[in-house]
Amino acid sequence: MIDIQNLHVEVDGKEILKGVNLSIRSGETHAIMGENGSGKTSLGLAISGHPRYKVTSGDILFDGRSILGLNVSDRARLGMFLSMQNPPEIEGLRTGKFLSESRKSLSKDFNIISFQKEMRERVFEFGLEENVLNRSLNLGLSGGEKKKSEMLQLALLKPKFAIFDEIDSGLDIDSLKNVSFKINNFMSGDKSCLLITHYKRILEHVKPDFIHVLLDGKIVQSGGYELAEQIEAQGYSLLK
Amino acid sequence: MIEMNVDYEKLREIPKEINEKFFLANDDKNLEINNESFSEVYLIKLEDGEKRDINFDFKQFNGVAKVILLIGEGCNVNIRKIVRATGENVASIDFLTLVDKNSKVNMNDLVFSKDYSRIEFFERVFSLREGNNIKINAKAISKDKSKTFFEAFAFVDKNSGKSKFNIKEEGIIFDNSKLEFLPKLKIENNEVTAGHSAFIKKFNENDLFYLMSRGLNLDGAQKLLLEGFLSEFEIGVDEIY
Amino acid sequence: MQDIVSRDYKYDFKEKEIYTEKIAKGLNEEVIRRISSIKNEPVSLTDFRLRAFKIFLEKPMPLWGANLSKIDFDEIVYYIRTTDKIEDDWDKLPEEIKKTWDKLGIPEAERKFLSGVGAQYESENVYHSLRKDLAMKGVVFIDPDFGLNPTEEKIRELSITLGIEYEKVREDILRACEKFKQYFSSVIPMSDNKFAALNSCVFSGGSFIYVPKDVKLDMNLPLQAYFRINSSGFGQFERTLIIADENSEVSYVEGCSAPVYSKQSLHAAVVEVIAERGASVRYTTIQNWSGDVYNLVTKRALAKENAHVEWIDCNLGAQVTMKYPSVILQGDNSKADLLSLAYASKGQHQDAGCKAIHIGKNTSSRIVSKSISANGGRATFRAQVKISEKAENARVDSQCDALILDSNSASDTIPVLQIMNSTSEVKHEASTGKIDEDKLFYLMSRGLTEKDAKTLIVLGFLIPIAKTLPLEYAVELNRFIDLSMEGSVG
Numbered sequence A: 001m002i003d004i005q006n007l008h009v010e011v012d013g014k015e016i017l018k019g020v021n022l023s024i025r026s027g028e029t030h031a032i033m034g035e036n037g038s039g040k041t042s043l044g045l046a047i048s049g050h051p052r053y054k055v056t057s058g059d060i061l062f063d064g065r066s067i068l069g070l071n072v073s074d075r076a077r078l079g080m081f082l083s084m085q086n087p088p089e090i091e092g093l094r095t096g097k098f099l100s101e102s103r104k105s106l107s108k109d110f111n112i113i114s115f116q117k118e119m120r121e122r123v124f125e126f127g128l129e130e131n132v133l134n135r136s137l138n139l140g141l142s143g144g145e146k147k148k149s150e151m152l153q154l155a156l157l158k159p160k161f162a163i164f165d166e167i168d169s170g171l172d173i174d175s176l177k178n179v180s181f182k183i184n185n186f187m188s189g190d191k192s193c194l195l196i197t198h199y200k201r202i203l204e205h206v207k208p209d210f211i212h213v214l215l216d217g218k219i220v221q222s223g224g225y226e227l228a229e230q231i232e233a234q235g236y237s238l239l240k
Numbered sequence B: 001m002i003e004m005n006v007d008y009e010k011l012r013e014i015p016k017e018i019n020e021k022f023f024l025a026n027d028d029k030n031l032e033i034n035n036e037s038f039s040e041v042y043l044i045k046l047e048d049g050e051k052r053d054i055n056f057d058f059k060q061f062n063g064v065a066k067v068i069l070l071i072g073e074g075c076n077v078n079i080r081k082i083v084r085a086t087g088e089n090v091a092s093i094d095f096l097t098l099v100d101k102n103s104k105v106n107m108n109d110l111v112f113s114k115d116y117s118r119i120e121f122f123e124r125v126f127s128l129r130e131g132n133n134i135k136i137n138a139k140a141i142s143k144d145k146s147k148t149f150f151e152a153f154a155f156v157d158k159n160s161g162k163s164k165f166n167i168k169e170e171g172i173i174f175d176n177s178k179l180e181f182l183p184k185l186k187i188e189n190n191e192v193t194a195g196h197s198a199f200i201k202k203f204n205e206n207d208l209f210y211l212m213s214r215g216l217n218l219d220g221a222q223k224l225l226l227e228g229f230l231s232e233f234e235i236g237v238d239e240i241y
Numbered sequence C: 001m002q003d004i005v006s007r008d009y010k011y012d013f014k015e016k017e018i019y020t021e022k023i024a025k026g027l028n029e030e031v032i033r034r035i036s037s038i039k040n041e042p043v044s045l046t047d048f049r050l051r052a053f054k055i056f057l058e059k060p061m062p063l064w065g066a067n068l069s070k071i072d073f074d075e076i077v078y079y080i081r082t083t084d085k086i087e088d089d090w091d092k093l094p095e096e097i098k099k100t101w102d103k104l105g106i107p108e109a110e111r112k113f114l115s116g117v118g119a120q121y122e123s124e125n126v127y128h129s130l131r132k133d134l135a136m137k138g139v140v141f142i143d144p145d146f147g148l149n150p151t152e153e154k155i156r157e158l159s160i161t162l163g164i165e166y167e168k169v170r171e172d173i174l175r176a177c178e179k180f181k182q183y184f185s186s187v188i189p190m191s192d193n194k195f196a197a198l199n200s201c202v203f204s205g206g207s208f209i210y211v212p213k214d215v216k217l218d219m220n221l222p223l224q225a226y227f228r229i230n231s232s233g234f235g236q237f238e239r240t241l242i243i244a245d246e247n248s249e250v251s252y253v254e255g256c257s258a259p260v261y262s263k264q265s266l267h268a269a270v271v272e273v274i275a276e277r278g279a280s281v282r283y284t285t286i287q288n289w290s291g292d293v294y295n296l297v298t299k300r301a302l303a304k305e306n307a308h309v310e311w312i313d314c315n316l317g318a319q320v321t322m323k324y325p326s327v328i329l330q331g332d333n334s335k336a337d338l339l340s341l342a343y344a345s346k347g348q349h350q351d352a353g354c355k356a357i358h359i360g361k362n363t364s365s366r367i368v369s370k371s372i373s374a375n376g377g378r379a380t381f382r383a384q385v386k387i388s389e390k391a392e393n394a395r396v397d398s399q400c401d402a403l404i405l406d407s408n409s410a411s412d413t414i415p416v417l418q419i420m421n422s423t424s425e426v427k428h429e430a431s432t433g434k435i436d437e438d439k440l441f442y443l444m445s446r447g448l449t450e451k452d453a454k455t456l457i458v459l460g461f462l463i464p465i466a467k468t469l470p471l472e473y474a475v476e477l478n479r480f481i482d483l484s485m486e487g488s489v490g
Helices: A040-048 A072-078 A095-106 A112-125 A143-157 A173-186 A225-234 B008-012 B016-022 B205-212 B218-229 C004-020 C029-038 C043-058 C082-092 C095-104 C108-115 C120-136 C144-148 C152-162 C166-183 C194-202 C437-444 C450-466 C471-488
Strands: A002-011 A014-024 A029-033 A053-062 A080-083 A090-094 A161-165 A192-197 A210-215 A218-223 B030-033 B039-046 B051-058 B063-071 B076-085 B090-099 B104-113 B118-127 B133-142 B147-156 B164-173 B178-187 B193-200 C140-142 C208-211 C239-244 C249-256 C270-275 C280-287 C294-303 C308-315 C320-323 C326-329 C335-344 C349-358 C364-373 C378-387 C395-404 C410-419 C425-433
Touching (some): A014 A053, A040 A072, A040 A161, A040 A192, A072 B205, A080 A143, A090 B205, A090 B218, A095 A112, A095 A143, A112 A143, A173 A192, A210 A225, A218 A225, B076 B090, B076 B118, B090 B104, B104 B118, B104 B147, B118 B133, B133 B178, B133 B218, B147 B164, B164 B178, B164 B218, B178 B193, B178 C425, B193 C410, B205 B218, C029 C043, C029 C194, C120 C140, C120 C152, C140 C166, C144 C208, C144 C239, C152 C166, C166 C239, C194 C294, C208 C249, C239 C280, C270 C280, C270 C308, C280 C294, C280 C471, C294 C308, C294 C335, C308 C320, C308 C349, C326 C335, C326 C364, C335 C349, C335 C378, C335 C450, C335 C471, C364 C378, C364 C410, C364 C450, C378 C395, C378 C425, C395 C450, C437 C450, C450 C471
Parallel strands (some): A029 A210, A080 A161, B030 B051, B039 B063, B063 B090, B076 B104, B090 B118, B104 B133, B118 B147, B133 B164, B147 B178, B164 B193, C208 C239, C239 C270, C249 C280, C270 C294, C294 C320, C294 C326, C326 C349, C335 C364, C349 C378, C378 C410, C395 C425
Antiparallel strands (some): A002 A014, A002 A053, A210 A218, B178 C410, B193 C425
């Protein structure tokens, strides 16, 4: 579904990704591990199309077609979703309103009444307060609650491919299990996802098909789950 | 800039004839001024101890208006003003508010100009005696080659004892438009705590990216953010956009 | 350059005139012509002065700002020769002033220089080696007479004093003077305002500084007014022009730090600063004039690409001050820091502030203002921030705080924010109030007297600006506040 070919990305004039190669097929779960500064978050933002991350060479193909010419909302409409590490708080923008508008832009058949019903159901399912739909988007939410909010969006906006940027940071064991459960639910059928993480914790619950280690802007090693165990035991230095 | 020389004592004893001529019925909670153009002076007086909500809505405004608000002792007032100008209209609106003592005044102003229009808005609030708590919250939007000038002037008299005064102005301009803020403080006594802040911002790049990553296009994302900006005014974004 | 032979002759003749001549009060064409002839100026400069005079007569007094109605232009003497000052002043200096200087701890050499005591020679001895070092780097630091009218005689004199070979001095001076000629009156034209016009017709004294490309002077060793060879020092109509060439760095301190016993009631100086591409200029003023002085100064800087200009303006004295240091952020990526500190006490009105005009792309300005009014004084802070249409991505951060120490004093904050570009971000915050009672109580509960507690709080309030001052001035500011609190408590 997603093909990243020799991707070089620059931000603020500095090269942060130096030739990344990665292929994710439908139904696959991939994980990217790496230290801080390795370029993990940059990879997620570059794939989503953040304007500050400039692709200097290489390509990104989605379902066989290059998406470099598409902006972030176009890519979202193709079925991409980025769950951010620090989702912004937007005062004055009602969460419910935001979700409706997004869904409206993403799907051809949109019925406000049925969507509102769906929203309420999900809110209940996720164990969030009912009035969260009336509150400003992400305003005043803790780190863990913001992650829940992102998962709520995932469930309501139904993308094909999701990138999770450090979804496990700041979560206690119960929330972690909860979030992992939701991700596994999402991964039914031919969806695919990319988990960006520093630790192996979440990978115990969301079993990846492939793990890649990013170091200094390049993927230096790929493997199965045992790679994560190796890193846990010996740290990233063994790969340097 | 017009300096106002106000003789407070004289203003407090308003002659009866003027009262009758310009006085708007105290029962009117909402003032909707819809005229295409006019030049008038409105005088509104709140008696001691009155608790009121007043809304001013200057729609499609073209002209000059002056409003004098006298707020007595121990009042609790919430005032909302919306001024809109469009299509080459020019609106000049001057609010002069005198607050006596021990009153609580909350002002929410929204000013927006679009399509080559111009708005000149003066919000001048004079705190005369002690114990007042005055808050002015103003939002201004200027788009399509329009120009908005917003003066928020807080004057604290020498006798104003322990008072609180706060002005907050926020503005957004779109391409080719102009916005001028003048948050002015004139403080003649030191028992007052006064502050004012002015923020003019463009839409936050990260906020936009976040909304667009959920499928909205640029226009749609900007509208949503504007809606957030205007949330307390209950105005449809489409009216501005 | 004039013919050397006739030059010498004129010079000698003039010297005798200098010692015997007195210039009457009042402003007219004759006075101006005489000033010009005493300085031996070329016709072009005399014409410049006369044109400025015409403009001065036409321009109206400003309708805003402090009350200037008591200024009587006919009562002012527009030119004083330093020699007069040196002889007269020290003897006539009132006891209180001498005592205050002691209390303030003014640096020894500066006291001597400012009081005119000991010949210039003495002060020059102290700074001689420093000045030679600067000159070897090609830095030119002279007065306006020299800068606008460099003669062989003056160059020769300078080369002897500095102990540097004539050819090098000549080359540096001529290069600098080309620049002075190019930029003089370009940032502040004579038509700018009435007082700029006044200055343009009677200016005398000031600093003309040129720093060559890539020369970076230590920002912690600022150039100071009394480094100049010529003590046309405390002219009330000083004209300063600082040009920092590409990638150079220079810091300048205007030492009006001693309460100068001045009979003159009007000080109308003009300061122009040019920061060429990549250059950095910091201009610090600590003004503490005493008496009935009207301090009306026009200061403006032009910042080119990647340049950085800092104005640090402290107004402690004078009866009335109207001063708004400005920076025109013309070049892309240029930056400005505008710091203003004002203390207004009994009978004083400090009307000060700053202006930031954003023209280039990615420009940014930072405004910090701290003002204190006490004993019936009034502090007004006026600012203008203008972001023009083409100024993409401009950033402005402004913070203005005012302390009013008692119920007789007042404070105004009048910022004008004119935004014409939608990609800009402007943030402005202001606060006005008195000393926090809780803070005062806390300090006093630890044993401090009310006066000491208030002093500490006020000093803390001023720290963001005080910390940028050169050490000796920071010390002086501390003592000044200490002294002032003595007067205002109980």
